Amino acid sequence: METKLIENVDFYYGECGFVILTxxxxxNRGYCCGYGCRHCPYExxxxxxxxxxxxxxxxxxxxGTQVITTKNTTN
Numbered sequence: 001m002e003t004k005l006i007e008n009v010d011f012y013y014g015e016c017g018f019v020i021l022t023x024x025x026x027x028n029r030g031y032c033c034g035y036g037c038r039h040c041p042y043e044x045x046x047x048x049x050x051x052x053x054x055x056x057x058x059x060x061x062x063x064g065t066q067v068i069t070t071k072n073t074t075n
Contacts, residue, residue, distance in 0.1 A: 003028075005025065009022065009024065009025075010022055010024060010025040010028070011025060020037075020038055020039070021037055021038075021039060022039055023039040023040075023041045025039075026039060026040055026041050026042070027041055031046070032044060032045045032046040032047065033046065034046035034047050034048070035047070036051055036052075036055050043056070044056060
């Protein structure tokens with residue numbers, strides 16, 4: 001049985017015109033597909049490294065958590 005997706009419930013169009021699936025759509029699917037979707041509620045559990053770590057780090061930045069890398073220099 002094919003389920004029809006509903007715009008602004010299951011997906012929306014991004015700035016570049018791509019279809020972006022919502023968190024609700026992913027929850028309805030029931031698992032992480034492994035593609036690194038923007039609204040993945042499963043903490044990217046099926047995404048291979050190093051992509052998974054990069055996605056989690058960028059997600060932390062967009063949620064206001066600062067990831068700061070410092071370079072130790074001595075004068």
